[in-house]
Amino acid sequence: MRRTVGLVLALVLMATCAAYGAQPVNIGAMGAITGGSAISGEQASQGLALAEEDINAAGGVLGRPVKIIMEDSKGLPTGGVTAARKLIFQDNVVGIIGCHQSTVVMAIEPLARQEGVILMAKGSADMITQAGNPWVVRVREYDTLASFAKIQHAVEQGYTKFAIFHNTDQFGEGGRQNLIDALAKFGLEPVTVEAHNTGDKDFTAQLLNIRRADPEVLVVWTHGDEHALICRQVSQLIPDVQYYGSMAVSQWSSIQMAEGTSEGVLSTSPYSYLNPDPDVQVFAERHEKRFGRKPETFTVLYYDSAMMLAEAIRRAGTADDRDKVLAELKKIKGWKGVSGIEYSFDETGEAFNQIFIIKIENQVPVIIDKVTVK
């Protein structure tokens, strides 16, 4: 009897080892899990959790399971460097997905270049792909794309008087310059430019200065929390202005936070959960069932990045030769993601150059147009 039990145990053990014994392939990721922009990190983690499931359900890569290791960048360059060092030197990852803050990406980019690790950046600053680092690709809309699309759309509607209201962080300062450049392409300049800090709660002073300048369009370049509060205060103080927001304003969570005051707001985003594309719908439904809320832009961009990196590893036939994986990644063309965007890496490392114009109608983000920049 005892011998039978022992035999069964041994068999079970062997079977378990066969299934799980293979060393997993480590994929690194980072986002702000704590700190002021922790929302983005949470969205990223949720997308990555689903990606890991899907990659492993499809048999992993090269007969090995995939493990996605998410580290906290705290949204700060210092936190990002610590996280990147851990991922590279301790976890020996093939590549790092993130961070969603451009400042963090710029801080870890030299390390990725030095160690030869793929960096699938999620920051939107133009400089990320202009730094000439061959290890950096970007799977997110870049700032000139977003700013040009907004201004072009507004000019097509016949607007000529623009006010800019931007965050003072690197994201917002970059956005301000890109918006001014985009306006200049149409021979325009802003009637006023105002700024606010991350974490500000009251924008009365700036919005009143904007009201003085009497613009037709207010372009706001900031993050989700601030967007929600600015929408509320704009509806009180300058209700007649046409509001163009950055990507965050079209997010499901921002619309809830604005409590109805973001109705009619326009924005640019590579993602809307209302995209009728069946892939987008299936993913959105699954996400909502699992996490109780709609996926957001970072959720799907992190998910798609992980799926593409896994595919590149499969095509390269190795997870150790990162040069080969990078080359295969950059060969990806016309990859259909759950964001509804088709990814085709160009020579600079940008994954896409198209973006949706999104209007908030009846409290949901509706895609009304698509802009492609050549």
Place this chain on the structure above:
Amino acid sequence: MAELAIVLQQIVAGLALGSIYGLVALGYNFIFNAVGIVNLAQGDFVMLGGYIYGGTLTLLLGLPFLPALILTAVAMAIFGIVSQRIVYYPLRDAHPRMVMLSTIALGIFLKNISLIAWGTYPVSVPGLFGQRGLRIAGVSILYQYIFILVCVIILLAVQQFFFRKTTLGKSMRAVAQDRLAAMLMGIDAYKVIAITFAYSSTLAAIGGVLLAPVFMVSQVLANVGLKGFAACVIGGWGDITGAVIGGLVVGLVEVFSASYISSVYKDAIVFAILIGFLIFRPQGILGRATEESL
């Protein structure tokens, strides 16, 4: 005319913000009056009150405004007693500076625990009035702001009455002035201090409840603590009317400096004025000069 409306709107915004800072400043002053320390976690108490009211009682349990407000106040009063037991009582004989450090630690703890408990998304609750407001001659005022102002005035009156007329209020002032002498007079100083923390936390809770509909509740909400601190310094530590006046000054300075000097440096301007007060008039607008140091 359009310009007049804008200036009026600026004044309204300044007073609205100012009354919020004044409310936070009242909470600081209460503890300062009783134990002579500055509770540097006061802003985090406001945040916690907002989370309990918005995140748990309103969104999770679906309670209407009044029961949610009362339960939040009760929960925060208990929290105040517990936290004084942890951050004040063990250090009661140490220098006040030590206690202030331990309140900073408490603040950091609260920010992080709230991130775990209520998540990263700001909690948004409509409150009694949602985003509705009055509109008179081009000036718009949220009902919530009027409500906040009324609440601050009521709390101010209650607090004045409490410190001047009630035995408990007088015992609190006695404990603050000289704990040992108060104990010799038969005052149970530690009970009085526990009640002080409970009341101050309740004030913070009301602050959180009132602020949640206009500012949403997130870890950033704790930053109102800094403005409340500035309000205390400008108005005069320990002076209850001074706290509210200080709050209004900070609110107006913030809005007008953002309008006419720089919107980016509005906080820097407020804190520059704070430093100016600390150097040239440390007793504040209404405070009396004392020899004591913090």
